[in-house]
Amino acid sequence: MNRKALASVLLLCIALASVVVGVVYFIxxxxxxxxxxxxxxxxxxxxxxxxxxxxxxxxxxxxxxxxxxxxxxxxxxxxxxxxxxxxxxxxxxxxxxxxxxxxxxxxxxxxxxxxxxxxxxxxxxxxxxxxxxxxxxxxxxxxxxxxxxxxxxxxxxxxxxxxxxxxxxxxxxxxxxxxxxxxxxxxxxxxxxxxxxxxxxxxxxxxxxxxxxxxxxxxxxxxxxxxxxxxxxxxxxxxxxxxxxxxxxxxxxxxxxxxxxxxxxxxxxxxxxxxxxxxxxxxxxxxxxxxxxxxxxxxxxxxxxxxxxTFFLSVFGAYVVIASRRAVALQESRRHADRLAHLHEKTQKILDNIPSGVLALSSAGRITAVNQALRERLPPTAVGAQLPEAFPHAPTAVVDRLTSLVEGACSAERVLSLHGEPLALFGEEGQYRIHAVPLERHDPEVRVLLVVEDLSNVHALESQLVRAEKLATVGMLAAGIAHEIGTPLGVVRGRAEYVLGKLGAQHPQGAGVQVIIEQIDRVSRTIRQLLDFSRVQPPTAVRGVALGPLLRGVQELLHGEAERRKVRVDVDVPEPMPALSADPDQLQQVVLNLTLNACDACEPGGTVRIAAHVEAPGEPGAWSGVRVTVRDDGCGIPPESLNRVFDPFFTTKKRGQGTGLGLTVVAQLVRNHGGRIELDSKPGQGTCVTLWWPATASAPGEERHAV
Incomplete structure (x- = not known):
């Protein structure tokens, strides 16, 4: 019998060596x-x-x-x-x-x-x-x-x-x-x-x-x-x-x-x-x-x-030889029993110290063991209970998915997993990877292991890294934009100044040419702001801005564009309205970008409504200032895209119709002014963007913002 065991081990070693040689050859x-x-x-x-x-x-x-x-x-x-x-x-x-x-x-x-x-x-x-x-x-x-x-x-x-x-x-x-x-x-x-x-x-x-x-x-x-x-x-x-x-x-x-x-x-x-x-x-x-x-x-x-x-096979062959001797059978059994006890203790310590949660289920579906990482998040009565009792804060649909995952792994005799899905296991929704690992049928007390990996922090870090990379690319993109747009803008401005010089300030068309020059200057300022986009800087020209004239100026500026798209733009600003603490150009840019996006989302015959309200603090620490809303009755934004609309270069428009930077710039400008922006949208029902903007302590006087 010893010779047969040694021969089997030798043949296995030869076969393994042949495989290694073949792998090296093919490499x-x-x-x-x-x-x-x-x-x-x-x-x-x-x-x-x-x-x-x-x-x-x-x-x-x-x-x-x-x-x-x-x-x-x-x-x-x-x-x-x-x-x-x-x-x-x-x-x-x-x-x-x-x-x-x-x-x-x-x-x-x-x-x-x-x-x-x-x-x-x-x-x-x-x-x-x-x-x-x-x-x-x-x-x-x-x-x-x-x-x-x-x-x-x-x-x-x-x-x-x-x-x-x-x-x-x-x-x-x-x-x-x-x-x-x-x-x-x-x-x-x-x-x-x-x-x-x-x-x-x-x-x-x-x-x-x-x-x-x-x-x-x-x-x-x-x-x-x-x-x-x-x-x-x-x-x-x-x-x-x-x-x-x-x-x-x-x-x-x-x-x-x-x-x-x-x-x-x-x-x-x-x-x-x-x-x-x-x-x-x-x-x-x-x-x-x-x-x-x-x-x-x-x-x-x-x-x-x-x-x-080869080493383990040799050990196995030696074990077979030793096990064949009846005189040392009891000694070998006791040695293996001690070894198993040591491995069990080591396994328990490893399970208690790994960051992933592990729980053991019996053949009847009862929880028989829980490691330290998961024990802190489950009720004290989890051991001995069924899955629904162990996750009392989880929705019924989530618990049913876990139960189906365990039953499927046991019947298929293979590992089944849920990879990185949003689940509300402990009351709040998070990203989890769950594995159901079936074990041998010999021990009904530990029939299947349920491994729970919490990926919420990893997912959040990945999102932050992706956003940081997108913001880093804006600086590189800005140089190209400055070159591509700056050259024709400089030429157009030069020709406009030339025409204005020929016509004279008293000519009927002189005011229109002056508007062209002013708008070119504003676009030039926007290009310079884009170059500084990746650096968070406070506004440099903050003063009290009258909101009513500014919103009506935006309405007048977009009048031709709205008529071309057959969209109506309404402005509702009550009087009196406190002045906003803002850089006039940046505030105009925020409202203009939001209104243009709303017009893009509307079908012919649609309506875009710009409204403003004074928000007084209802309790200590609450927000106080002005709330500006831009509401449209357009197509809306899909739910899966709501958390990405402020990311750089993300756009729901068709190729060539949007750069994906408009809302990113808007969010940056709002944050720089100490305000905040909120978005509410439902597909087919329209979108509402809310700006919470701080107001100044004094009235704006007669200041008007040029459009």
Whole structure:
């Protein structure tokens, strides 16, 4: 009998060793597929970052062509200079500008007042003139990019130039702009932040930019003399100069020379093209050392598991041999009994000290044991009771679900779970993960274990982290918005001032043009506020604001929009009404955003009602101030979306009709003023937004807020 047991153990060990060898073989065979997938992922990252950079360069090229279009239109040098000065002040990356005519003579030049002395030196003006003259030889709209301006430290400043065709009212010429290109290439920094990746960025003339890794730049300089030492890297540089895209695999030795560690490396590269201009080329070199370490870890874990299983099988074989001896049967039984008692005590201590709640149920459905984590939340009479008696504060439907879960696990003989569902187990609703674990049928006192994990705190932390990440992205988005909106706003404002100057203040249309300029200024202030959105700052221009004129001003401002949508906007403000303590522009922005959202939710023929009421404190510590409500009879908000409407970038509107920032900005402004905002909505019955706003101690006098 002993020989049979030993033979069985030996055969099991041989089978296990065969499995381990097979697993190692398949891991190594699939390593090439993992490397290919790794290369594909790196290529995708490079393409996404390069696409953002290309969009930024195309925006700069479009600005340059737009400047050429402005110069082609009729107008004096002073007018053209003022229009281009607005462009230079709005776009922070533009530092200087030169315009020449078709005879290569300078018409005028502009320098950014915020630029340092390195930009205003004479050498920069010479480079601008040379680039503008060189652009005259190219077709209109074709963008010329100069090498990095050596006179300015850092290596990021380049000159973009283009020619513009003559028109019937003006001669042609060329315009050149000194551009700080470092912000354009900022997305590339995100794909090479770790120590396992390196970045190589070749400029429009094939020379590495300051964003490139220092080791790669050094090898780039040594390629002509030592190309044989790094053939794959030399091939990569050649392909980048030719504007190709793809991936290159570098051997372990070549990767070590390039500072990527002792493992193969993958280089993903692609060009960054500017419409109508030259191209840059970017590449990331990433080591596969992590893949190799993962492979070794898997092999080590498999080998360790095989060793442990072999060890336990050997112990089992020895136990079989010993158990076959009748003389020591009683001693072995007593030893195992002591071992079981020790394990039972250890198990009880472990159960009492784990954070998850565990209770044991008998075959009859009675609770036979409860660990410490759950004992504190159940009634003292829980042990020996049924599930409904153990959870007296839980709704009947919740208890029925627990009972069904336990019965299903016992009948199916497998673990059944409820994953992260909102349940009111202890009176208040929370997030719980519940597992029903069936045990052997031999012990009717412990037939099934019910494990209760409270995920409420984890869920709350996850929600806070998601909101924090969304708020962090607002700062990044604000720079793009300022660039995209600021440039056309500056041009529109310049043209409006020009028209107002031509018409004169007494002209019948002069007041309308002045309103356009004021609204452009307000939008500009909104852009600046968006840039500061991620920092909680108190309002800077708080004073007493008369609510009635402000609400009627919003009604007048939205009159045309309401008529277009066939929606009626009513305002109900009783008199007298105390003044609100607010920044007038921010208060107007809050009411305007809420009213526009209400109009969007209404069908033709709907009504939006804006009302205000004075709230006097009914008891000590209660709220006192003004309550403003914006109510509509539109489509309403689904219940599952109510707790997300104030999150950044969340919107229930169709794609392209909303950014998801309106209510987020409203909530931020209300909190900054010491107020609060509440929302009540039912699908099909409309939505009501309530603002609780503090009032000032004194009357507002005759102050009126301009709309």
């Amino acid at each position: 190594r065979r699939d390593r090439a597929a993992l490397v290919d997938q790794f290369a594909s992922d790196r290529q995708g990252q490079v393409e996404a970052a390069a696409r953002e950079v290309a969009d930024a360069l195309d925006d700069a090229a479009d600005d340059l062509r737009f400047a050429g279009e402005l110069l082609s239109r009729p107008g004096s040098v002073t007018e053209h200079r003022r229009e281009l000065l607005a462009l230079l002040e709005v776009v922070g990356q533009y530092k200087a500008l030169v315009v020449i005519d078709r005879e290569a003579a300078q018409r005028f030049s502009i320098m950014d007042r915020r630029a340092g002395p390195a930009v205003t030196r004479g050498a920069v003006g010479t480079i601008l003139m040379e680039s503008a003259r060189e652009a005259l030889a190219r077709p209109p709209g074709d963008i010329l990019s100069s090498p990095p301006v050596a006179a300015i430290p850092g290596g990021w400043f380049r000159v973009f130039a283009t020619s513009y065709a003559p028109s019937e009212d003006g001669p042609g010429g060329a315009v050149a702009v000194l551009v700080d290109t470092e912000p354009f290439f900022a997305p590339l920094k995100l794909i090479a932040t770790g120590p396992e990746a390196r970045l190589l960025l070749l400029g429009a003339r094939g020379v590495p930019t300051p964003l490139s890794d220092a080791t790669l730049v050094d090898w780039h300089k040594r390629l002509e003399a030592e190309a044989g030492s790094v053939p794959a890297f030399a091939s990569l540089v050649q392909r980048m100069r030719e504007g190709q895209r793809g991936t290159v695999r570098l051997s372990e030795g070549e990767a070590a020379l390039l500072g990527l560690g002792a493992a193969d490396a993958i280089a993903a590269y692609m060009p960054i093209r500017m419409r109508g201009g030259a191209h840059w080329s970017v590449a990331t070199l990433a080591t596969t050392q992590e893949l190799r370490a993962h492979e070794r870890g898997v092999i080590l874990r498999v080998a360790l598991g095989a060793f442990l299983v």
